[in-house]
Amino acid sequence: MAATKRANSGAAKKPKLGQNFLADVGAAEQIVEALGDVSNSVVVEIGPGKGALTQVLARRAHRLIAVELDRMMSTELRFKYRLQPQVEIIEADVLKLDFRTVLNRTIGPLNDLRPLKPSRARVVGNLPYYITSDILLRLFEFHEQFDVIVIMVQREVADRIAASPGTRDYGMLSATAQLYARIENLFTLPPEAFSPPPKVHSSVLRLTVAPRFAELQINPAGFIAFLKMAFAMKRKTLLNNLKKDYGEEIIRSSLKEAGVRADVRAEALPLETAAQIFRKLKN
Ligand code: SAM
DSSP states (O other): OOOHHHHHHTTOOOEEEEEEEEOOOOHHHHHHHOOOOOSEEEEEOOOOOTTTTHHHHHHHHHEEEEEEHHHHHHHHHHTTTTTTTTEEEEOOOOOTOOOHHHHHHHHHTTTOOOOOOOOEEEEEEOOOGGHHHHHHHHHHHHHHGEEEEEEEEEHHHHHHHHHOOTTOOOOOHHHHHHHHHOOOEEEOOOGGGGESOOOOOOEEEEEEEEEHHHTOOOOOHHHHHHHHHHTTSSSSHHHHOOOOSSHHHHHHHHHHTTOOOOOOOOGOHHHHHHHHHHHHHHH
């Protein structure tokens, strides 16, 4: 009896693995549309779940590789698409997947021996929100494999990813994402578009992969480590965040040379200025 009561009172239970499934068919079409023409592309879908996006993609993509961690769901999808050799369902943790290996295999699923096209793949997914940043960082690690990434994330996270320098939302996530891609915040969906409905609104972002390393004259690993330090304590000035790693004097002179005030915070700096300061500090 007590156990039944407890089970029934669990209505607001958190869905496992961030499983809020898209129930709005029109929105699924719109998300896939945002990828552009995929008839000649390999598309990687992250977290297909019950297949709301998968069924649109399976009709349109040259080849679809969907990565789902949930064993039951990946098994069901594999059964559903067993007669469509252009659709491959991989049961895996997207955070552990080596995209380079997956995308550069020459032998396809089942009996499909068509080689994959050498062009870069597109990525799409209604992401499990609890690991949004980790997934993005993973995709950036393999950025050479991708050209367009369309993802649905929690609205507030989308706002942060797309934020401009000098605004409240701009931070480490914005700077990193904007180092790798041009970001467009496309549209927002209410909780009712999902089943079960999450507690938050969701937004769809398009990231056109266009790394800025050469233009900013930085090496990405070093610059990202610098950004991490710069944003370590958001309310502290850049000077205070950096001074234990560089001398105060050199920081002051690089800020001056970059034409910014000594009490500037990292969130106010466009990437060009942050890169200029970084280059000066490194020399
Ligand atoms: N694409 C479906 C839709 O729009 O209805 C499902 C989206 S649901 C928000 C997120 C999906 O990601 C779930 O199916 C979940 O099982 C899957 N997932 C969660 N963590 C994952 C991981 N680390 N790797 C791959 N898939 C994951």
